[in-house]
Amino acid sequence: MGERVAFLCLGAMGYPMAGHLAAAGHEVTVWNRTPERAEAWVAEYGGARAPGAGEAAGGARFVLCCTGNDADLLEVAEPALAAMDPGATFIDHTTASAGSARHLSALAAEREVGFLDAPVSGGEEGARQGRLTVMVGGEPAIFASAEPLMASYAHKATRLGPAGAGQLTKMVNQLCIAGVVQGLAEGLAFAEHSGLDPRQVVEVISKGAAQSWQMDHRAATMIEDRFDFGFAVDWMRKDLAIALAEARRSGARLPLAALVDQLYAEVQARGGGRWDTSSLVRLFRGSPDAP
Numbered sequence: 001m002g003e004r005v006a007f008l009c010l011g012a013m014g015y016p017m018a019g020h021l022a023a024a025g026h027e028v029t030v031w032n033r034t035p036e037r038a039e040a041w042v043a044e045y046g047g048a049r050a051p052g053a054g055e056a057a058g059g060a061r062f063v064l065c066c067t068g069n070d071a072d073l074l075e076v077a078e079p080a081l082a083a084m085d086p087g088a089t090f091i092d093h094t095t096a097s098a099g100s101a102r103h104l105s106a107l108a109a110e111r112e113v114g115f116l117d118a119p120v121s122g123g124e125e126g127a128r129q130g131r132l133t134v135m136v137g138g139e140p141a142i143f144a145s146a147e148p149l150m151a152s153y154a155h156k157a158t159r160l161g162p163a164g165a166g167q168l169t170k171m172v173n174q175l176c177i178a179g180v181v182q183g184l185a186e187g188l189a190f191a192e193h194s195g196l197d198p199r200q201v202v203e204v205i206s207k208g209a210a211q212s213w214q215m216d217h218r219a220a221t222m223i224e225d226r227f228d229f230g231f232a233v234d235w236m237r238k239d240l241a242i243a244l245a246e247a248r249r250s251g252a253r254l255p256l257a258a259l260v261d262q263l264y265a266e267v268q269a270r271g272g273g274r275w276d277t278s279s280l281v282r283l284f285r286g287s288p289d290a291p
Contacts, residue, residue, distance in 0.1 A: 002026040003149060006060040008053050008076050010037050013093070013120065014066040016127040019045050020153040021064075031056040054083035057090075062149055066093035066120075069238060070100045081107050089114035089146055093134075095174075097242050098164035101137060105163035114142035117163055118150070119170035123231055131155045135173070137165035171243040178240060178260045180214045181277055188222055189284030198223045218278040230276030233267050240264070 002025040007018035010032040018041060022028045028047040032038040038049040050056035057063045057080035065080070067073050073094045081090060081104070090108055092101065092115070101117035108115035116138035126132045134150055134157035136143055143159040150157045160169045187210075191198045202219045205211070221227070240261045247254045263283055272279050 003061045004059065005029070005149070006031070006050070006056040006063045006080070008056060008063065008065040008080060009033070009067040009072075010041050011066065011068070012124045013127045014064075015041060016124075016130075017064070017066065017093070017132075017153045018047075020130045021149070022047050024152040026149070026152070029056045029060065052079070053077075054079040056080070057088075058083040059085065060088060062089050062091060062146065064091045064093060068094070070096045073100055074104075077104050078107065081111060081113060084111060084113045086112035087114075089116065089142055091116045091118050091146055091150070093118050093120050095119045095170050095239055095242070096167060098137075098167040098171075098246060101164045101167050105138070114139065114145070115163060116142060116146060117166040118157070119166055120154070121170070121173050127153065134158070135160060135166045135169040137161055137163045137167065137169075167242075168246070171239070171246060174236065174239040175243055175254065175257050177214070177277070178236065179256050180212050181218075181280055182256070182260050182263070184212070184214050184219065185222070185278070185281035185284055188219065188281055192285055214278070218276070221276070222278045222281045225282070227272065227275035227279040227282075230278070232274045233264050233277055233279060234273040236277045237261060237264050237268070 005021055005026045006029045007014060008031050010018060010030055018028055018030055022045040029050050030038050030041050030047060031050045031053050042049050053076050063080055063084060065076055067076055073092065073096050090113060105115040116136050118134050118136045120132040120134050122132040130153045132154040134154045136157060136159045140159060147157055160166060188198050191201045202215060206215050240257055243257060244254060263280060266283055267279055
């Protein structure tokens with residue numbers, strides 16, 4: 001039998017994720033800051049639309065949220081938690097700080113509500129296909145109860161530890177991506193400057209140890225100088241800022257992440273804040289600013 005579910009915030013990720021829940025037979029109520037977006041979702045998937053986050057959350061067994069940053073998350077989650085019944089569970093899919101996750105976990109505990117911080121990886125394509133990877137922090141029993149629900153839109157969900165562990169793991173994910181994109185951007189630009197055919201180079205090296213998801217999915221569009229899609233530079237800088245702040249708190253050293261963050265600032269200055277993160281290559285080939 002389907003669960004009574006609320007989904008808060010229907011952005012590029014949340015809209016299809018909520019759709020997968022409805023397709024799996026759950027009774028879904030949605031809320032979005034822009035009502036027209038929620039109305040469009042109901043027209044496409046059925047379910048119901050609530051006028052506020054608290055109204056959507058009241059009576060739901062699971063309340064899910066996927067919004068932009070810490071401030072947005074707290075603005076949405078705090079009234080939702082206040083309206084939730086004891087025994088319900090709040091699942092946060094926002095990429096935010098570990099501190100916010102621990103704060104919300106404590107608020108949830110006061111209301112006898114379960115909490116999971118569960119940022120995702122896979123991008124808009126993964127959300128549409130229901131193939132996201134979910135990194136989870138929270139209590140084991142709460143995770144076990146929510147795991148079948150998350151299977152509606154994820155091919156893998158893993159608990160990494162207590163509240164905050166999911167967000168810390170997502171930071172690791174973003175740090176690794178940033179480093180790989182940096183290396184790929186430099187490599188492709190070097191190939192071009194050296195007079196090599198970059199497509200031929202990628203065809204060869206992608207069969208060896210240099211292969212990566214970024215090479216498989218972004219090398220061709222980087223060579224074509226096309227970036228009007230994908231995971232925006234603005235979003236990556238937000239994620240790197242979270243990781244760099246956490247590193248300062250914990251004493252970890254992130255010299256490459258700090259460098260890549262500043263290079264992305266240059267991309268933003270060129271007008272590329274909404275370009276895909278692979279646009280980093282423009283800095284190394286001397287491409288013009290955004291038209």
